[in-house]
Each structure stands twice: as C-alpha cells, then as structure tokens.
Amino acid sequence: MSDQTATSRAEMPKAANPILERRTVENSNRNLLKHLKPGLSVLDVGCGSGAITRGIAERVGPQGRVLGIDPSENLIVQARSHSESLPQLAFQQADIYSYETAERFDIVTCARVLQWLAKPEEALARMANLVKPGGFLAVLDYNHEKVEWTPEPPEAMRKFYGAFLKWRQEAGFDNAIADNLKAHFEQLGFTEITIEPQFESSVKTEPTFAVASRIWSEVAELRGPQLVRDGYVSEEDRLAAIEAYDQWIATTGESMQLYLLAVEAKK
Numbered sequence: 001m002s003d004q005t006a007t008s009r010a011e012m013p014k015a016a017n018p019i020l021e022r023r024t025v026e027n028s029n030r031n032l033l034k035h036l037k038p039g040l041s042v043l044d045v046g047c048g049s050g051a052i053t054r055g056i057a058e059r060v061g062p063q064g065r066v067l068g069i070d071p072s073e074n075l076i077v078q079a080r081s082h083s084e085s086l087p088q089l090a091f092q093q094a095d096i097y098s099y100e101t102a103e104r105f106d107i108v109t110c111a112r113v114l115q116w117l118a119k120p121e122e123a124l125a126r127m128a129n130l131v132k133p134g135g136f137l138a139v140l141d142y143n144h145e146k147v148e149w150t151p152e153p154p155e156a157m158r159k160f161y162g163a164f165l166k167w168r169q170e171a172g173f174d175n176a177i178a179d180n181l182k183a184h185f186e187q188l189g190f191t192e193i194t195i196e197p198q199f200e201s202s203v204k205t206e207p208t209f210a211v212a213s214r215i216w217s218e219v220a221e222l223r224g225p226q227l228v229r230d231g232y233v234s235e236e237d238r239l240a241a242i243e244a245y246d247q248w249i250a251t252t253g254e255s256m257q258l259y260l261l262a263v264e265a266k267k
C-alpha cells in the first residue's frame, strides 16, 4: 500500500472524539509521572486534542515549556481552545515525518501514535533527534493482537475487530507495535531501555466498565465509516457490531483489557 493510503487511514475522524478527551496524564500516560518536574521542556508528538498534554503542562508548571504537535488541524484547534490558562503550553499543527525545529526537549513523549504510522522507525529516529542529551524518549503504544475480553465478545464485534486489524495491517501499520518498540529503540543505538506494562483493564464491578469497555463501539462509530468507505465491512455489519457489543456490555460482558507498553530510554 502507498504512503498516501497510510496517511488517509491514519487521519483522525472529524467528529468529536470522546475517547481522546477522557484521557489524562494520570489515567492514560502514567509512565510520564516519574519524569515530570517543574521547569522541564516536553514535546508531545501526536497530542490529539491535548487532554494529556494539558496535564503534562500543569506538572512542569509556568517555568516549564510544553509543545504538542499533531497533523490534524481540527484537533489542534480543539487543543488550543482548552489551553489559554497555561502560558507554558503551546500547540502546533505538524507531522512528525516533516517537523523541523532547532529546539531540543528534556522529554519527547509519543502515546498511541506509532500504531498509526507505516514507518515507525523513521518517526522514532526523528523523535530521538529532538531529545536533549540526558533527556528521555518515552513511547506508549498498543499490541492490538493482545486485547482480552471475558467472555468472548459477540461474533458481530469479532468480525468488525478482525476487519479493523486487517484494514490497519494492509495500510502498513504494525498491530503489535508495543512488542516491537524495544527492537526499534535498539536500532537507534539506545542501550538502557525500560519497558513498563501499562495495561488498561476494566471490569464489570467498576463503575467505569460501561464507558471504558465501550471503546470498541466508539471505534466502530468513529473509525468504522473509514472501513466501510475502504470496503472492509458493510454498513450493516458495522451497525450490527455496535448493537451486539453494547448488548454484551449491558449483559454478559465481564472484563476487557487493552495491552499497552511504555518503552523509554535516556539519551
């Protein structure tokens, strides 16, 4: 598949994205907490609507500097509209493959972005170059092949999920990127690499289960139309997946776990 296919499949849907806005640095990028100190500079690559980036800016304080970059104009507009009270926080519409700056950062963080890139090693090399000597590169990402549901979700959602993984893979995206990050870091010459599991689990007994486990209905709602456009699922099957999975959440669904790893190294 062409670079153009990868770019068009990675493009974020324009509709409001509740998944991004539910995230905070504490609940969705907690690997960063040990690093974040007042006065540090941080680059957040693929910051989306900036929900996590705002939390990073609060932690580095007014003496710090935080820049979020994302190629989506729509998301950068949303991110800016929520950041006025934090002078240390800025957003810029930019793509990691072409972003140029003379600035170097204490921390370069990139969460849930490499899963959408057909050339993750190129993006990582560019990010590594933007880290100050002695600073950290911190990457958080998924292995979508290791998602776990108890019990199995309904056939209609399994079919949609299978199509989602195929649609991603055929654009050149690595569905198992989390487990391949260490090798990419080694290729870049990093030696002391740390790997922390950051699984996101939700179980029925928790009040958040209905919202957290619904991520797959939200993916079918937000990303699903792209799969229909590209001929990977029919509109009927997309809608059937949402209906059946929502029913599973409300009845037999017990738990859902996303597999994420945080991989970090000092420069």
Ligand SMILES: C[S@@+](CC[C@H](N)C(=O)[O-])C[C@H]1O[C@@H](n2cnc3c(N)ncnc32)[C@H](O)[C@@H]1O
Pocket (backbone or CB within 6 Å): 010, 011, 012, 020, 023, 045, 046, 047, 048, 049, 052, 069, 070, 071, 072, 075, 094, 095, 096, 097, 110, 111, 112, 113, 116, 117
């Ligand atoms: C799943 S969202 C993750 C947002 C946020 N980091 C988080 O963890 O919630 C992936 C983001 O990567 C961005 N993205 C896609 N291709 C990119 C690229 N080439 N350079 C930088 N960001 C990119 C998308 O626009 C989207 O906002």
